[in-house]
Amino acid sequence: xxxxxxxxxxxxxxxxxxxxxxxxxxxxxxxxxxxxxxxxxxxxxxxxxxxxxxxxxxxxxxxxxxxxxxxxxxxxxxxxxxxxxxxxxxxxxxxxxxxxxxxxxxxxxxxxxxxxxxxxxxxxxxxxxxxxxxxxxxxxxxxxxxxxxxxxxxxxxxxxxxxxxxxxxxxxxxxxxxxxxxxxxxxxxxxxxxxxxxxxxxxxxxxxxxxxxxxxxxxxxxxxxxxxxxxxxxxxxxxxxxxxxxxxxxxxxxxxxxxxxxxxxxxxxxxxxxxxxxxxxxxxxxxxxxxxxxxxxxxxxxxxxxxxxxxxxxxxxxxxxxxxxxxxxxxxxxxxxxxxxxxxxxxxxxxxxxxxxxxxxxxxxxxxxxxxxxxxxxxxxxxxxxxxxxxxxxxxxxxxxxxxxxxxxxxxxxxxxxxxxxxxxxxxxxxxxxxxxxxxxxxxxxxxxxxxxxxxxxxxxxxxxxxxxxxxxxxxxxxxxxxxxxxxxxxxxxxxxxxxxxxxxxxxxxxxxxxxxxxxxxxxxxxxxxxxx
Ligand code: HEM
Numbered sequence: 036x037x038x039x040x041x042x043x044x045x046x047x048x049x050x051x052x053x054x055x056x057x058x059x060x061x062x063x064x065x066x067x068x069x070x071x072x073x074x075x076x077x078x079x080x081x082x083x084x085x086x087x088x089x090x091x092x093x094x095x096x097x098x099x100x101x102x103x104x105x106x107x108x109x110x111x112x113x114x115x116x117x118x119x120x121x122x123x124x125x126x127x128x129x130x131x132x133x134x135x136x137x138x139x140x141x142x143x144x145x146x147x148x149x150x151x152x153x154x155x156x157x158x159x160x161x162x163x164x165x166x167x168x169x170x171x172x173x174x175x176x177x178x179x180x181x182x183x184x185x186x187x188x189x190x191x192x193x194x195x196x197x198x199x200x201x202x203x204x205x206x207x208x209x210x211x212x213x214x215x216x217x218x219x220x221x222x223x224x225x226x227x228x229x230x231x232x233x234x235x236x237x238x239x240x241x242x243x244x245x246x247x248x249x250x251x252x253x254x255x256x257x258x259x260x261x262x263x264x265x266x267x268x269x270x271x272x273x274x275x276x277x278x279x280x281x282x283x284x285x286x287x288x289x290x291x292x293x294x295x296x297x298x299x300x301x302x303x304x305x306x307x308x309x310x311x312x313x314x315x316x317x318x319x320x321x322x323x324x325x326x327x328x329x330x331x332x333x334x335x336x337x338x339x340x341x342x343x344x345x346x347x348x349x350x351x352x353x354x355x356x357x358x359x360x361x362x363x364x365x366x367x368x369x370x371x372x373x374x375x376x377x378x379x380x381x382x383x384x385x386x387x388x389x390x391x392x393x394x395x396x397x398x399x400x401x402x403x404x405x406x407x408x409x410x411x412x413x414x415x416x417x418x419x420x421x422x423x424x425x426x427x428x429x430x431x432x433x434x435x436x437x438x439x440x441x442x443x444x445x446x447x448x449x450x451x452x453x454x455x456x457x458x459x460x461x462x463x464x465x466x467x468x469x470x471x472x473x474x475x476x477x478x479x480x481x482x483x484x485x486x487x488x489x490x491x492x493x494x495x496x497x498x499x500x501x502x503x504x505x506x507x508x509x510x511x512x513x514x515x516x517x518x519x520x521x522x523x524x525x526x527x528x529x530x531x532x533x534x535x536x537x538x539x540x541x542x543x544x545x546x547x548x549x550x551x552x553x554x555x556x557x558x559x560x561x562x563x564x565x566x567x568x
Contacts, residue, residue: 110151124348134379160295169251195390505537
């Protein structure tokens with residue numbers, strides 16, 4: 036890996052005596068003639084402040100980290116290409132969307148993908164039970180499109196207001212810094228719509244075997260619109276052509292004992308060996324209305340759209356064929372957002388999606404900096420011309436050819452930038468007058484699909500699900516256990532019964548063994564109160 040052929044300079048000296056391309060310099064371009072010893076008064080010190088090359092080296096090192104992503108901190112990335120089929124299922128795609136990247140059969144668009152786990156830090160094990168992120172940046176001729184998805188097709192909550200609470204419950208306890216099953220299920224037990232996601236997450240679908248053999252999904256409901264400004268509702272799905280592989284808890288633990296980077300390694304090595312992973316992009320389409328005939332709301336991301344009514348329609352294929360050259364530059368600093376759409380693609384009123392759309396670029400201005408879109412990994416590969424100037428780390432100006440450099444405003448007579456001509460009829464959704472309210476949607480139907488998902492699992496998946504739930508809930512407060520059993524029973528009687536029986540057995544065996552000594556969050560309440568000022 037050290038002499039990777041992907042590296043622009045593989046370390047070979049041009050003339051063999053260190054005076055060629057491989058000469059070590061400072062960032063100021065000064066050759067470094069001694070990289071082993073700081074300058075000292077005599078060879079035993081003390082050191083001096085005019086040690087310019089040492090101070091440059093150490094102070095850059097001191098700043099090598101940026102804040103990690105508040106969620107999805109652990110990730111791996113790769114470059115590739117998306118090839119359009121030019122149709123959606125058997126129909127011309129132009130009937131539904133005018134997005135240029137989809138129109139012609141065989142049209143290629145470069146992509147960058149970042150896969151991730153969600154809850155823990157930048158070097159946490161990749162075997163953890165967690166949704167997996169699946170974020171794709173398409174560098175289209177109309178600018179960038181980001182499809183920021185997960186491996187699972189649904190989510191825990193349907194309203195962005197709850198996201199910080201959901202994540203706090205899954206992150207480590209703020210006192211002990213240890214993740215706690217009790218805190219996770221305390222939130223889920225109080226959030227009935229999370230029953231469906233918990234059913235997937237605690238089954239083997241909660242631990243994909245690697246990144247190549249997992250699905251992806253946009254999860255939220257988006258829209259497409261055509262040249263006449265007519266829209267449909269759309270869900271996106273990535274289907275891996277390598278097949279799907281998930282792990283039981285025991286299999287994951289066996290891998291974790293030996294290698295906690297297995298998914299990153301698997302992806303990097305497959306691509307290095309030319310074994311390029313591929314996914315087919317499919318969509319489900321619904322007419323753009325409320326669909327009162329359905330027993331769920333099409334804008335509710337805790338629900339699957341039944342495939343018998345809304346089949347998966349292939350629209351193209353993605354191949355990942357190039358590893359990053361520099362992890363930090365390309366993967367860590369990459370920035371995806373649900374607001375990054377191109378002409379022909381739009382949001383729906385899905386309340387999660389609307390909350391997400393604010394959050395991504397907000398966090399990236401903090402995490403990477405206000406000029407994060409100037410970085411090569413994030414910059415579109417097309418015409419960019421703005422009147423934005425300055426800000427931390429601005430390093431180039433988005434000039435258009437022939438633009439008067441003095442004119443960084445619009446409108447102008449003096450050779451500045453001009454507004455673009457619309458590509459087609461404007462997509463202008465119509466809203467009926469309504470009161471501004473804090474209210475949940477009507478068709479919550481929190482348990483039916485959780486039951487269907489439970490019944491659709493294979494026996495080994497159901498067995499692993501029950502095992503994992505019982506093991507995690509075993510040390511939780513009785514009220515949390517009771518509420519979860521109630522919710523699982525509402526989903527499916529057998530599901531609730533098996534969790535109840537499993538917990539009864541576990542608590543019997545725990546009684547027999549005596550107190551376990553496990554720390555529960557509530558036991559810490561008094562300590563925390565006593566220590567707070
Ligand atoms: C990353 C917020 C729901 C998928 C992030 C980040 C934030 C965030 C702040 C860090 C971004 C960065 O530092 O660059 C939210 C909020 C949500 C939400 C507020 C709900 C209201 C979801 C859902 C999905 C999802 C439903 C799945 C479709 C991802 C992925 C990443 C991410 C894949 C990592 C992107 C990357 O690789 O850089 N999210 N998220 N998020 N989120 Fe969400």
